[in-house]
Amino acid sequence: MSDSIYESKWEEFITECNACKNCELREGASNVVIYRGNRKASLMIIGEAPGATEDEKGKPFVGRSGMLLQNLLGSVGLTEEDYHICNIVKCRPPENRRPKPNEIASCKRLLAKQFALVRPKIILLCGSTAYEAFFNEKAAMHACRGHFAEKNGYSIMTTFHPAYALRDPSKKIPMYDDMMLVRRKLDEMLAQEATDS
Numbered sequence: 001m002s003d004s005i006y007e008s009k010w011e012e013f014i015t016e017c018n019a020c021k022n023c024e025l026r027e028g029a030s031n032v033v034i035y036r037g038n039r040k041a042s043l044m045i046i047g048e049a050p051g052a053t054e055d056e057k058g059k060p061f062v063g064r065s066g067m068l069l070q071n072l073l074g075s076v077g078l079t080e081e082d083y084h085i086c087n088i089v090k091c092r093p094p095e096n097r098r099p100k101p102n103e104i105a106s107c108k109r110l111l112a113k114q115f116a117l118v119r120p121k122i123i124l125l126c127g128s129t130a131y132e133a134f135f136n137e138k139a140a141m142h143a144c145r146g147h148f149a150e151k152n153g154y155s156i157m158t159t160f161h162p163a164y165a166l167r168d169p170s171k172k173i174p175m176y177d178d179m180m181l182v183r184r185k186l187d188e189m190l191a192q193e194a195t196d197s
């Protein structure tokens with residue numbers, strides 16, 4: 001696909017997201033929060049839902065938990081060029097409650113299109129809502145984090161949600177460990193791609 005067709009597909013996607021009224025979350029939201037970072041990153045990071053700052057600025061993870069996440073990613077040498085970051089739902093739930101199953105289900109169609117555009121190789125799920133939405137099952141965080149799982153051709157790491165690490169700073173250490181594993185996997189994949197080409 002040429003660059004201009006690819007970019008026009010992105011513009012169509014953004015228009016579709018902004019026009020979406022598939023659930024009631026859009027009514028209370030100021031902005032549809034679609035992504036930040038690289039449109040073609042090999043690493044896609046997925047959180048739960050926009051908070052107040054994200055709703056106001058129209059970008060994911062730009063509030064306090066976003067700053068922590070960005071610092072942790074930076075500590076393993078990952079910048080916005082290396083990742084594409086978004087959420088399971090694109091509109092802020094009232095009072096920052098967890099998104100409901102019907103809201104997650106309504107937003108999945110858009111997320112699937114986003115996956116098809118970005119075509120990541122590695123996915124980092126932040127928190128149990130992202131894990132449950134992706135794997136369609138509940139799991140205790142201690143059981144699902146710290147290792148890669150494979151699904152639909154993606155290598156998937158799950159880690160704590162940064163808001164949790166703001167409340168319990170001891171969780172920053174395992175989060176750092178998870179990000180280091182992601183960093184190493186990304187380096188391995190990019191090195192393999194360079195060898196193959």
Ligand code: URA
Nearest residue numbers: 047048049050060061
């Ligand atoms: N928490 C999330 O899960 N996503 C954001 O974008 C901000 C906070």
